[in-house]
Amino acid sequence: xxxxxxxxxxxxxxxxxxxxxxxxxxxxxxxxxxxxxxxxxxxxxxxxxxxxxxxxxxxxxxxxxxxxxxxxxxxxxxxxxxxxxxxxxxxxxxxxxxxxxxxxxxxxxxxxxxxxxxxxxxxxxxxxxxxxxxxxxxxxxxxxxxxxxxxxxxxxxxxxxxxxxxxxxxxxxxxxxxxxxxxxxxxxxxxxxxxxxxxxxxxxxxxxxxxxxxxxxxxxxxxxxxxxxxxxxxxxxxxxxxxxxxxxxxxxxxxxxxxxxxxxxxxxxxxxxxxxxxxxxxxxxxxxxxxxxxxxxxx
Amino acid sequence: xxxxxxxxxxxxxxxxxxxxxxxxxxxxxxxxxxxxxxxxxxxxxxxxxxxxxxxxxxxxxxxxxxxxxxxxxxxxxxxxxxxxxxxxxxxxxxxxxxxxxxxxxxxxxxxxxxxxxxxxxxxxxxxxxxxxxxxxxxxxxxxxxxxxxxxxxxxxxxxxxxxxxxxxxxxxxxxxxxxxxxxxxxxxxxxxxxxxxxxxxxxxxxxxxxxxxxxxxxxxxxxxxxxxxxxxxxxxxxxxxxxxxxxxxxxxxxxxxxxxxxxxxxxxxxxxxxxxxxxxxxxxxxxxxxxxxxxxxxxxxxxxxxxxxxxxxxxxxxxxxxxxxxxxxxxxxxxxxxxxxxxxxxxxxxxxxxxxxxxxxxxxxxxxxxxxxxxxxxxxxxxxxxxxxxxxxxx
Amino acid sequence: xxxxxxxxxxxxxxxxxxxxxxxxxxxxxxxxxxxxxxxxxxxxxxxxxxxxxxxxxxxxxxxxxxxxxxxxxxxxxxxxxxxxxxx
Numbered sequence: 001x002x003x004x005x006x007x008x009x010x011x012x013x014x015x016x017x018x019x020x021x022x023x024x025x026x027x028x029x030x031x032x033x034x035x036x037x038x039x040x041x042x043x044x045x046x047x048x049x050x051x052x053x054x055x056x057x058x059x060x061x062x063x064x065x066x067x068x069x070x071x072x073x074x075x076x077x078x079x080x081x082x083x084x085x086x087x088x089x090x091x092x093x094x095x096x097x098x099x100x101x102x103x104x105x106x107x108x109x110x111x112x113x114x115x116x117x118x119x120x121x122x123x124x125x126x127x128x129x130x131x132x133x134x135x136x137x138x139x140x141x142x143x144x145x146x147x148x149x150x151x152x153x154x155x156x157x158x159x160x161x162x163x164x165x166x167x168x169x170x171x172x173x174x175x176x177x178x179x180x181x182x183x184x185x186x187x188x189x190x191x192x193x194x195x196x197x198x199x200x201x202x203x204x205x206x207x208x209x210x211x212x213x214x215x216x217x218x219x220x221x222x223x224x225x226x227x228x229x230x231x232x233x234x235x236x237x238x239x240x241x242x243x244x245x246x247x248x249x250x251x252x253x254x255x256x257x258x259x260x261x262x263x264x265x266x267x268x269x270x271x272x273x274x275x276x277x278x279x280x281x282x283x284x285x286x287x288x289x290x291x292x293x294x295x296x297x298x299x
Numbered sequence: 300x301x302x303x304x305x306x307x308x309x310x311x312x313x314x315x316x317x318x319x320x321x322x323x324x325x326x327x328x329x330x331x332x333x334x335x336x337x338x339x340x341x342x343x344x345x346x347x348x349x350x351x352x353x354x355x356x357x358x359x360x361x362x363x364x365x366x367x368x369x370x371x372x373x374x375x376x377x378x379x380x381x382x383x384x385x386x387x388x389x390x391x392x393x394x395x396x397x398x399x400x401x402x403x404x405x406x407x408x409x410x411x412x413x414x415x416x417x418x419x420x421x422x423x424x425x426x427x428x429x430x431x432x433x434x435x436x437x438x439x440x441x442x443x444x445x446x447x448x449x450x451x452x453x454x455x456x457x458x459x460x461x462x463x464x465x466x467x468x469x470x471x472x473x474x475x476x477x478x479x480x481x482x483x484x485x486x487x488x489x490x491x492x493x494x495x496x497x498x499x500x501x502x503x504x505x506x507x508x509x510x511x512x513x514x515x516x517x518x519x520x521x522x523x524x525x526x527x528x529x530x531x532x533x534x535x536x537x538x539x540x541x542x543x544x545x546x547x548x549x550x551x552x553x554x555x556x557x558x559x560x561x562x563x564x565x566x567x568x569x570x571x572x573x574x575x576x577x578x579x580x581x582x583x584x585x586x587x588x589x590x591x592x593x594x595x596x597x598x599x600x601x602x603x604x605x606x607x608x609x610x611x612x613x614x615x616x617x618x619x620x621x622x623x624x625x626x627x628x629x630x631x632x633x634x635x636x637x638x639x640x641x642x643x644x645x646x647x648x649x650x651x652x653x654x655x656x657x658x659x660x661x662x663x664x665x666x667x668x669x670x671x672x673x674x675x676x677x678x679x680x681x682x683x684x685x686x687x688x689x690x691x692x693x694x
Numbered sequence: 695x696x697x698x699x700x701x702x703x704x705x706x707x708x709x710x711x712x713x714x715x716x717x718x719x720x721x722x723x724x725x726x727x728x729x730x731x732x733x734x735x736x737x738x739x740x741x742x743x744x745x746x747x748x749x750x751x752x753x754x755x756x757x758x759x760x761x762x763x764x765x766x767x768x769x770x771x772x773x774x775x776x777x778x779x780x781x
Binding site for chain 2: 040042056057058068069074084094121
């Protein structure tokens with residue numbers, strides 16, 4: 001069975017129409033994730049794009065065929081811990097799953113997630129990283145990369161987008177020593193699906209998947225380029241695809257001949273102002289991260 | 300034979316909770332609540348208690364873990380104080396509006412600044428409008444008994460609201476008293492298991508919890524929440540009466556009257572300071588002055604009818620507040636009482652503030668307060684400034 | 695006041711939003727050119743690509759017309775059908 005045939009055989013757990021923007025690869029990632037995780041799942045969608053597009057529902061109607069709820073922006077992991085602990089107590093194996101944006105994960109929800117990881121709570125936490133608070137008009141998050149325009153790191157006389165680098169959340173999560181951590185991309189579906197299956201089978205602690213998504217509305221590109229953009233992200237080594245399983249790092253997509261970073265940056269409006277210096281600084285950051293990752297994977 | 304143990308307030312609370320068999324407990328230690336958490340952990344380590352304990356990394360997460368567990372169908376318990384309560388305000392408000400019958404004891408402690416760890420219910424009074432039931436207790440026996448009753452009140456199908464049992468930090472939390480401990484079988488007979496259907500996260504019965512909700516629906520849910528508070532008045536009394544019958548201890552439900560039969564001068568109290576006020580009333584009664592007190596037990600729902608009835612023959616009233624309401628220059632309970640007796644405008648009502656930051660509200664100060672109330676009554680002095688009760692010994 | 699069967703914010707019936715009305719042009723798979731790799735199904739954000747008896751079709755009911763399938767099809771087998779072509 002091909003991977004497409006396999007996915008076609010899974011039921012879509014999300015309501016048929018949700019109001020995500022045209023070409024949204026977060027909608028794609030969420031539908032795919034929940035198809036793989038299946039019926040025996042309770043899913044938390046904190047405030048962010050996927051909450052905003054009514055995947056939790058509207059008024060007295062639900063957005064999904066499985067139990068779904070809005071946690072607070074900053075307590076997704078803790079609420080899932082409570083749910084999971086009770087099901088463990090009564091002897092029922094239920095997937096307690098977060099599908100949370102980078103704001104709810106790297107920023108406001110970081111403490112709760114770190115706590116759950118440290119305690120070894122058996123939840124599956126999926127972060128959809130579109131590098132900012134896209135639902136409310138693209139404010140910066142700690143996942144926004146250097147130089148990026150956002151509505152709170154605008155471009156003007158005195159500043160040119162965000163002045164600091166993106167927080168390395170995948171590595172931070174791996175450093176918690178959790179049983180499974182992986183990065184993934186909607187452009188590499190078989191890899192993403194395999195990782196979701198692995199996460200589903202983790203029973204001895206927290207599984208974290210960091211999906212590098214993008215946002216046509218916020219980043220500024222045409223909707224049909226949605227997959228092309230994140231593929232370029234991977235091919236430029238901007239979005240390294242690897243996993244950390246039982247203490248070992250493994251590079252899943254070894255980009256031997258990366259495309260020039262400029263090709264990636266120039267394909268969207270949020271970087272259109274970046275200077276050669278900023279590109280050089282970004283390139284240096286990416287090189288360091290990549291070299292470090294290669295070392296970790298060699299160990 | 301009665302099973303009497305010497306217990307501090309935190310230990311009494313822990314035993315009350317353990318007897319109620321919560322499924323999930325998550326609590327973050329904070330002075331003066333810390334020993335309560337330690338007792339729990341030890342009882343679980345010793346196998347005396349069978350609850351699932353989560354050690355969260357903050358109070359915000361403690362309440363969040365319980366919110367999740369309660370949504371899955373668990374009976375849940377936690378406790379906190381002051382800054383911890385402030386940190387958990389976000390999930391705190393949400394637990395009530397999700398109609399989750401979580402039981403949380405609040406060991407009352409001042410809000411900083413200045414840095415202080417001592418008593419005063421400024422913490423829980425500040426969040427009185429967050430939709431929780433709040434009951435304030437006077438001694439360690441009442442802590443234990445009300446912790447058990449709390450589950451029965453909160454989980455009642457006509458209530459389904461979270462509940463705080465509030466008691467003073469150090470004065471109760473760390474002071475020991477003889478406390479009668481009920482037997483587990485007795486509590487089992489009193490408290491049925493919790494089986495929610497109104498809101499539940501279960502793959503066998505899928506539902507969305509908290510979809511994006513427009514105002515017309517939100518107003519409807521708020522109206523039902525208000526009605527549940529009204530229902531709680533009746534249920535608190537019913538549970539009190541059933542408890543009194545089964546365990547022999549009666550706390551009079553929403554508000555406890557003391558020597559109120561013919562009382563003309565009345566003190567209104569909350570929490571552990573009531574003890575000293577009772578003595579002041581007794582002393583005045585010995586001199587032939589008709590005075591009494593009412594102890595507010597349920598702040599939410601507020602017993603406005605009961606308070607109005609009890610105070611209708613008063614010639615003057617004094618409200619003792621161990622807290623402040625900035626901008627009113629009174630305490631918070633004073634405003635609550637004034638709202639309840641808005642029909643008694645001609646009755647002098649004096650706001651007292653004292654005992655902040657754990658300062659002792661001595662019998663002398665209560666006598667001072669009562670004298671002040673009597674004078675206000677005799678002079679028909681309607682406009683009364685806040686009277687600060689200041690312990691002049693020491694400092 | 696709007697009433698529901700619930701005492702707090704809960705939803706049970708599935709909420710359905712007509713995202714098909716967003717389409718400017720409907721995308722169609724030209725079956726003669728399709729290599730049946732299934733990329734369109736894997737990448738469709740709205741899960742509008744269906745596999746029926748070994749062939750892929752786009753179900754237009756909820757398709758927003760984003761064009762991702764067109765951009766990603768390795769065989770260039772998918773295209774928007776413009777109004778004049780529809781006639």
